[in-house]
Amino acid sequence: MRVFLIVPLFLLFMQNAMAQGRSVSGGDIRFRPIYMRDVFPNSMQPKGKAGIQGGVFVYDQWLMASLTLLDGRIADSVYIKLNAYNNCLHFMYENGEERQATIRVKRVLIIDENTLWHNTVYLTGFPGNPNAFYQMVYDGPKLQILKKVTVILQETKVLGEEDKRSLLQEEEYFFTANGVLYKPGKQAESLSSVFGDKKDEMVRFILSNELNCKRKADMEKVAEYFNGL
Secondary structure (H helix, E strand, O other), rough: HHHHHHHHHEEEEEEEHHHHHOOOOOOHHHOOOOHHHOOOOOOOOOOOOOOOOOOOEOOOOOOEEEEEEOOOEEEEEEEEEEEEEOOOOEEEEEOOOOOEEEOOEEEEEEEEOOOOOOOOEEEOOOOOOOOEEEEEEOOOOOOEEEEEEEEEEEOOOOOOOOOOOEEEEEEEEEEEEEOEEEOOOHHHHHHHHHHHHHHHHHHHHHHHOOOOOOOOOHHEEEHHHHOOO
């Protein structure tokens, strides 16, 4: 009789253990939440930039985020900043210690509810600069719009004075479709490869509405129209 009781209890224990290993991301154990020291075991102490005005971060405050790594693992509820000067991620340990990640993340989702950045998504991995962070500013089924913030070092020479060095932010907007990044030109023809067999119709739409394909507001009109075809 004891044997018959042990077997069902053992099966129940195994089912519970397997259920705890699953996640909402599809059941693969790789997607379970993990600890930051497991994610970035070789993190490094970030170096400051003394004597330079301005900052290297996309935003100044620490924001809580969910990070997806290249192998699908997820680090949830992590306080981070995005360094747009050297394209890396800074994070904070539980004890308040700041560190710089030495490996790339695939996706960043800001989950901090006390900020205007809530639900903002950043993607990486695009050709040319796979470490750069691209913010999703318009999402759609076929065509999306991304914004890339770059921090550059500017030096100003003034006669009789010490050279002034400052960090400035620059913004660029891109279309993306099927994981491919497109930098639009001002003319509609610059996006011919994006529109495929809808190229003629899209060119007519852009020209008839006098849209500038490098301007964010006009890019959104282009993406919305294309996604509706």
